[in-house]
Amino acid sequence: MQMPEPSAAILARKARIIERLRGALPADAVIDAPEEVRAYECDALTAYRCPPLAAVLPRSTAEVSAVLRICHEEGVPVVPRGSGTSLAGGALPTADSVILGVARMTAVLETDYDNRFIRVQAGRTNLAVTGAVEPEGFFYAPDPSSQLACAIAGNVAMNSGGAHCLKYGVTTNNLLGVTMVLMDGTVVDLGGPWAEPAGLDLLGVVCGSEGQLGVVTEATLRILPKPEGARPVLIGFDANEVAGACVSDIIKAGILPVAIEFMDRPCIRATEAFAKAGYPDCEALLIVEVEGSPAEIDEQLARIRDIALRHDPVEFREAENEDQARRIWLGRKSAFGAMGQINDYMCLDGTIPVSSLPHVLRRIGEMSRDVGLDVANVFHAGDGNMHPLILFDANKPGDLEKCEALGAEILKLCVEVGGCLTGEHGVGVEKRDLMEVQFAPDDMEAQLRVKDVFDPKWLLNPAKVFPLHVTAGRRAA
Amino acid sequence: MRPATEAELADILKGANAPLAVCGGGTRAIGALSGAAVQTGGLAGVRLYEPGALTLVAGAGTRLAEVEAALAAEGQRLPFEPPDLRALLGRGGESTIGGVVAANESGPRRVQAGACRDALIGVRFVDGTGAVVRNGGRVMKNVTGYDLVKLMAGSRGTLGVLTEVSFKVQAIPEAEATLLAEGLAPEAALAAMRAALNSPFEVSGAAHLEAAAAGGASRSLIRIEGMAGSVAYRLDRLREIVGPWAAVEGEASAALWRGVRDVAPFAGRPGAVWRLALRPTSALGPVAALQAAGLDHAAIWDWAGGRLWLCVTGASDGGAAVIRAGLDGHATLIRPEPGMAAVPVFPPEPAPVAGLTRALRARFDPRGILNPGLMG
Numbered sequence: 001m002q003m004p005e006p007s008a009a010i011l012a013r014k015a016r017i018i019e020r021l022r023g024a025l026p027a028d029a030v031i032d033a034p035e036e037v038r039a040y041e042c043d044a045l046t047a048y049r050c051p052p053l054a055a056v057l058p059r060s061t062a063e064v065s066a067v068l069r070i071c072h073e074e075g076v077p078v079v080p081r082g083s084g085t086s087l088a089g090g091a092l093p094t095a096d097s098v099i100l101g102v103a104r105m106t107a108v109l110e111t112d113y114d115n116r117f118i119r120v121q122a123g124r125t126n127l128a129v130t131g132a133v134e135p136e137g138f139f140y141a142p143d144p145s146s147q148l149a150c151a152i153a154g155n156v157a158m159n160s161g162g163a164h165c166l167k168y169g170v171t172t173n174n175l176l177g178v179t180m181v182l183m184d185g186t187v188v189d190l191g192g193p194w195a196e197p198a199g200l201d202l203l204g205v206v207c208g209s210e211g212q213l214g215v216v217t218e219a220t221l222r223i224l225p226k227p228e229g230a231r232p233v234l235i236g237f238d239a240n241e242v243a244g245a246c247v248s249d250i251i252k253a254g255i256l257p258v259a260i261e262f263m264d265r266p267c268i269r270a271t272e273a274f275a276k277a278g279y280p281d282c283e284a285l286l287i288v289e290v291e292g293s294p295a296e297i298d299e300q301l302a303r304i305r306d307i308a309l310r311h312d313p314v315e316f317r318e319a320e321n322e323d324q325a326r327r328i329w330l331g332r333k334s335a336f337g338a339m340g341q342i343n344d345y346m347c348l349d350g351t352i353p354v355s356s357l358p359h360v361l362r363r364i365g366e367m368s369r370d371v372g373l374d375v376a377n378v379f380h381a382g383d384g385n386m387h388p389l390i391l392f393d394a395n396k397p398g399d400l401e402k403c404e405a406l407g408a409e410i411l412k413l414c415v416e417v418g419g420c421l422t423g424e425h426g427v428g429v430e431k432r433d434l435m436e437v438q439f440a441p442d443d444m445e446a447q448l449r450v451k452d453v454f455d456p457k458w459l460l461n462p463a464k465v466f467p468l469h470v471t472a473g474r475r476a477a
Numbered sequence: 478m479r480p481a482t483e484a485e486l487a488d489i490l491k492g493a494n495a496p497l498a499v500c501g502g503g504t505r506a507i508g509a510l511s512g513a514a515v516q517t518g519g520l521a522g523v524r525l526y527e528p529g530a531l532t533l534v535a536g537a538g539t540r541l542a543e544v545e546a547a548l549a550a551e552g553q554r555l556p557f558e559p560p561d562l563r564a565l566l567g568r569g570g571e572s573t574i575g576g577v578v579a580a581n582e583s584g585p586r587r588v589q590a591g592a593c594r595d596a597l598i599g600v601r602f603v604d605g606t607g608a609v610v611r612n613g614g615r616v617m618k619n620v621t622g623y624d625l626v627k628l629m630a631g632s633r634g635t636l637g638v639l640t641e642v643s644f645k646v647q648a649i650p651e652a653e654a655t656l657l658a659e660g661l662a663p664e665a666a667l668a669a670m671r672a673a674l675n676s677p678f679e680v681s682g683a684a685h686l687e688a689a690a691a692g693g694a695s696r697s698l699i700r701i702e703g704m705a706g707s708v709a710y711r712l713d714r715l716r717e718i719v720g721p722w723a724a725v726e727g728e729a730s731a732a733l734w735r736g737v738r739d740v741a742p743f744a745g746r747p748g749a750v751w752r753l754a755l756r757p758t759s760a761l762g763p764v765a766a767l768q769a770a771g772l773d774h775a776a777i778w779d780w781a782g783g784r785l786w787l788c789v790t791g792a793s794d795g796g797a798a799v800i801r802a803g804l805d806g807h808a809t810l811i812r813p814e815p816g817m818a819a820v821p822v823f824p825p826e827p828a829p830v831a832g833l834t835r836a837l838r839a840r841f842d843p844r845g846i847l848n849p850g851l852m853g
Contacts, residue, residue, distance in 0.1 A: 114671050114758045137677075159620045170618060172627065173595045188829045194754040195587065195783045197631065198807040198824040199852055200834050201594060204627020208620050225677045248529030254552065254648030296707045351616040354530040383617040384530070423618035431621075438621055442608040447623040449840040453833060465622065 001048050001429060003463050004475065006096035010053065010076055017074050018054055021098070024066040029104075031055040040081065040099045044146075045089040045430055047400060052079065052093035057101045061179055061187055061217040064100065068215065069185030071098055077462045078183070080211035082154030083125065085146040087347060088428025090158060090210050094462060100215055102153045108132050109218060117176055117193050119220045122153035126160075129221060138223040141168035144424070145336070156216050159208030161424035166382035167258040167291075168224070170424065172207040179218035180206060183455045193220055205450055210426050211461040213454035227291035230258065232328045233301060235308045236282035236315035240264060243284035244357035246311045247381045250288065251354070253307060255300055261287040261332050262381035264361065267389070268331070270376055274338030277331035280315040286381065287332055335378045336389070343374075343391040346403050350414030351423035354384045363413055364388055371406045373399075385423035386414065412437050427465045435467055444470060481519040483601065483609060483640045489515065490638065491607030493846045499634030501538065501576025504569075505562045506633075507811055508822040508851050517575050520640050523547050525615065531646050532615050534599070537575025537639040544574050548646055556647040557593045558584030558734075564744035566812055575639040581631030584738035585682040585700070588674065588780045590647065594630035599643030602629060604636065605842025615643050628837075634848045636841040650702040654712055655682070655730040656722040659694040663687065663778065666697040667760055669719040670781035673699050676718055678711040682734055682779075687764075689775035690742040690788070697722070698733055737779055740786050746775070748788040749795030749814040755806035757782035763800050763808075770799045794818050823852050 010017070014032075021030045031037055032054040042049040053076070058064045071078050077097040084091050093099055102123035110119040113136055120129055126147040129140040143162035144150055150160070156178065161170040168174070177191030191203040206213050237243040247260055263271070263285045272279050279285060290300040301318060308316055319325035339345045352360050361377060368375040368390075379387040388410055392403035411421045411431065415438045421431045435444065444466060451458065451474075458475045478497075480486035490497075496512030503516075517538035525534040528551040535544055541559060548554050559577045563569065578600070583592040590596075599613035612625035629636060658666070663685055670683035682700030699719065701711045712724055725733060736742070743750050753763060760782030767774045767789065774796065777786040789796035797820040800808050807824035826834060831853065838845075 112758075113675060115756050116675065159624065161618055161620075165618065169591060169595060170620075172624065173591055182829075186829050188833070189827070190830065192806075193756045194806040195780060196581070196592070196754040198754075198809075199826050199830070200636075200837065201581070201627045201631055202830065202833060204594060204630070205624055207627075208624045225675050227677050251531055252529045252551075252648075254650065256648070292707060293710060295710060296704070299704050299706045351618045353527065353532065353616060355527055380618070385616075385618045418614065419616050420614055420619045420621040422621050423616070424620055426620050427622065435622065440611065443611045444622070445608070446604065446610040446612070446625060446841070450623050450625070450628075450837065453836040453840060 002468060003050065003094055004468060006094055010096040013074065014053055017076055020070045020074070021054065021056055021067060024070060025056060025058060025063055029057050029059070029063070031057070040093060040101070043084040043086040043089060043091040045087055045092065045428065048089055048092055048429060050093050050095055052097050052099045053095065055099040055101055057104050059104045061181060064181045064215055064217050065185045065187055067100055068181050068183055072184045072457070072459065075457065075459070077459045079461050080153065080157065080215045082123065082151030082157065083149050085150045086154060086158065086426065086428055088422070088426045088430040090426050090428040090464060092429050097462065102151060102217065105217060112193070113138065115193050116223055117220050118223050119218060120152060122156065122216045122219050123151050126150050126152060126155055133223050137226050139226050140221055140223055141174050142171050152219050152221070153216050156207050156219055157209065157211040158424070158426035161385065163259045163261065163380060166260060166380070167256055172204060174222045175203065175207055175219060176222055177220035178203060178206060178216045180214035180216045182214045183457065183460050191220065210428065210465050212451055212465060213460070228293045229297060230289055230291045231297045231301065231319050232287050232289040232325055233304060233319065234315065234317040234328045235286045235288065235313045236280040237284045237311065237313050238282055240284045240361045241358040242311050243286055244354070246286065246308055248354060249307045250304055251382065253303060255303055257288045257290050257382065259287070259289045260380070260382035262379050263332065263335065264377040266374060267335055267376035267378045270342060271331040271335050271338040274341050275331050275334035277327050279331050282314045287328055332378065339376060339389050339391065344394040345389045345391050346407055348388045348390070348407050348410055349385060349423050349425045350411045350419055350421055351383070351385045352414050352417050352419035354381070356417040357381070357384070360386070360413060360417060364410055367406060367409055371402060373403055373406055384419065408434055429464055432465060433467050448474065478513060479516045479519045483520065483603065486520070486638060486640060487603045487607045487609055490603050490605065495846065496849050497846050499638050499848050501573030501579065502571045504572045505566065505576055505580050505582060510848055510851065515638060517573060517638065517640070524641070528553060532598070532643065533646050534615055534641065534643040535574050537573060537642055539574045541572040541574050541577055549649070552649050553646045554649050555644060556586065556590035556596050558586040558738055559593065560584045560738045560740070562739065565740045565750065574642055578630055578639060578642050579633050585684060585734055585779050588683060588783070589679060589681040594627050596644050597626050597630050597642060598645050600626050600629045600639060601641035602637035602639045605844060605847050610637065613643065617645050633851055635838055635852055637847065650704070652705040652708040653700060653702040653730050654708050654724055654726045655733055656699040656712065656715060656719060657725050658697040658722040661695055661697050663761060663764070666695070667757065667778060667782045669697065670699060671757060672718050673715055674781050676715065678715050679703070682737070683781040684737045685778045686742060687776045690777045692742065698737065700730065700734060737777065740777065742775070742777060743786065743788045746788055747814065748790035749792070749810065749817055750812035751787040751789065751796065751800055751808050752811050753785040753787065753800070753806055753808045755783060755785055759805035760785055762805065763787065766799050766802070767796060772796050772799060790814065792817070794820050821853065825853070
């Protein structure tokens with residue numbers, strides 16, 4: 001992974017920069033001791049690490065603005081950080097950068113049930129947003145699997161999804177407004193509690209911009225009344241193609257499950273050994289969850305059963321009570337932990353058209369055998385968001401490189417069949433150098449222009465999203 | 478000019494040295510367009526449709542009616558219920574799907590299914606320099622690079638000319654029904670709608686037409702859609718919340734919502750027509766202000782008060798000053814009243830946001846040839 005050379009001039013001015021930051025923030029909000037900044041050297045993509053120049057932990061929009069104004073004047077790159085759960089290296093520092101962490105900004109600012117929104121400081125965790133409105137029977141829909149830890153700031157930066165976005169959409173569909181600080185310290189409000197933007201949809205382009213356009217300090221989020229109930233079914237098949245056809249038929253029939261999850265045999269075996277959820281030993285397994293009143297759930301599941309039975313499943317298991325429902329989800333929810341038990345793994349999240357599913361799974365199988373690394377697949381089948389887990393041994397020289405090369409080939413395959421490099425994790429540094437697989441120069445240029453407008457000096461979250469050679473001229477300017 | 482291909486369009490834009498009026502079918506354009514017209518009608522046709530993946534890709538100039546017919550043949554539809562504003566605006570012609578996207582037009586179902594921009598998953602466009610740009614694609618989940626798809630939705634041709642659009646579509650539910658109450662005051666109607674939307678019963682429409690707009694008693698409408706058994710169940714449960722409203726089903730229900738969607742009560746009615754985006758609990762404010770100012774008006778609330786349509790008669794500025802003063806939201810002038818003074822069609826933006834918007838336009842359209850001045 002190539003990162004830009006840190007600026008010697010900035011490193012040389014470290015003392016002055018720290019002093020200015022300390023002048024603007026409370027004493028405990030500026031961290032520069034080498035042993036302490038080490039806590040910020042990486043996010044959940046732990047293969048890449050680099051301690052930053054300093055880390056700051058402001059408590060308000062005004063403090064964020066002060067930090068950015070100073071860094072802008074000093075020409076210091078800033079890497080915004082939510083909870084540091086990015087799987088793509090979205091919060092990886094450079095040695096000459098200041099980490100701007102929003103972890104201390106966790107307050108609920110406004111809860112408005114009549115207008116169905118909550119306004120929070122962006123460091124609040126995803127699950128704590130739901131936690132704040134749950135007593136009144138509401139929830140915040142996007143539910144990335146890291147929701148216990150991940151911050152709304154990171155969710156907005158990466159436009160995070162989750163298992164239930166088939167019905168409820170991803171972050172951008174549930175984000176009503178943000179307060180954001182531009183790199184020069186200017187505070188802007190985009191969107192708001194009203195439904196439509198007044199002019200250009202700047203909020204729409206900020207969401208998913210990986211912290212490169214501004215630092216989001218507050219977010220207004222749509223909240224929804226909780227459904228009356230939910231119930232999953234587990235359906236086993238002896239071929240991936242058949243499971244894929246079943247997914248397509250459920251969708252075509254007009255049933256809108258909240259989730260359709262897919263696991264292939266390697267994944268089923270690994271999770272079964274780990275979590276002992278009682279899954280059938282079969283080629284492919286679907287977990288389909290529907291919502292509503294008991295009668296509405298019965299009505300939907302009866303139709304799903306009719307469709308599934310036409311595909312001759314090896315198993316159709318309906319949860320008859322809470323415990324059985326929990327067991328159906330247990331294996332799926334343990335999948336990543338199970339993989340971690342056996343091996344190091346790399347998790348990709350390329351998205352493909354649902355119709356390409358059998359072809360892509362077959363090709364991944366072939367590529368996996370050619371390279372000699374196992375790949376287990378678990379993913380959101382309803383929307384084609386794959387999660388191939390490539391297993392490797394970090395202690396074995398060359399294995400990580402082999403794994404990364406296989407990952408790149410799999411993502412190229414996703415693009416080749418009409419999909420994309422990343423469905424919910426973001427590009428970060430991890431997929432940065434693959435962007436040209438998906439985008440022609442003019443496609444990328446249009447995106448770079450947006451960056452030029454919001455951050456003319458290219459100081460925010462440097463060296464992410466776009467290949468370095470594509471941005472070199474702009475970063476140097 | 479009516480290019481037949483994207484390449485031809487790119488050549489036109491590269492060679493242009495004067496403002497161009499970019500439009501689709503011209504059925505929903507608002508504000509002043511000047512210059513030679515560039516129409517997208519030649520960039521037509523459904524290019525990919527996979528009902529099993531809920532995705533459709535079409536040329537921007539494809540007629541909306543053709544897209545809707547292709548979807549209906551498979552029992553599917555665009556989720557966001559695009560309005561037909563021809564009668565309201567007194568226009569003829571055919572809406573294009575690109576025009577719907579350029580205006581980010583959504584109807585009553587937005588409260589449940591999201592806006593046009595939420596269903597839009599990919600675009601191709603030619604920017605003001607003549608470069609062809611692709612963003613998003615044909616898959617529902619895509620966070621690769623910046624989301625220019627959202628930026629293009631609602632940009633009204635000012636950043637580029639759309640050539641192709643991709644959507645996430647949805648199945649047409651087997652049943653729909655509307656709870657209907659007549660004669661409610663707006664306060665009571667809007668409170669009932671907010672309560673309905675705060676229930677788990679998945680309301681897909683919540684509108685209130687003032688007596689002056691309903692032609693007789695006021696009408697309050699709450700819609701639900703889904704499987705037949707579920708619709709029946711939710712009708713009962715919602716009545717426990719809002720009271721013993723009447724139920725209208727099937728085509729009669731659909732006709733009610735077409736009326737709301739297309740703002741039918743204001744078609745042919747004299748006056749300036751405004752569209753407001755509001756915090757639902759502030760939705761009565763503009764109407765009270767018009768009353769206090771003694772301005773003749775009619776009101777239709779959609780999205781449980783999140784959207785307000787106003788038809789204001791006889792005000793020299795169409796009611797702009799009264800409506801926009803201290804508004805908790807923003808107001809767009811959809812149809813001026815003949816003879817009224819010129820007022821900004823689009824709501825003015827706060828300085829830093831306006832600065833960003835201006836700078837983006839200057840980057841995407843450096844020569845200022847694409848619908849210049851339209852949005853400010």
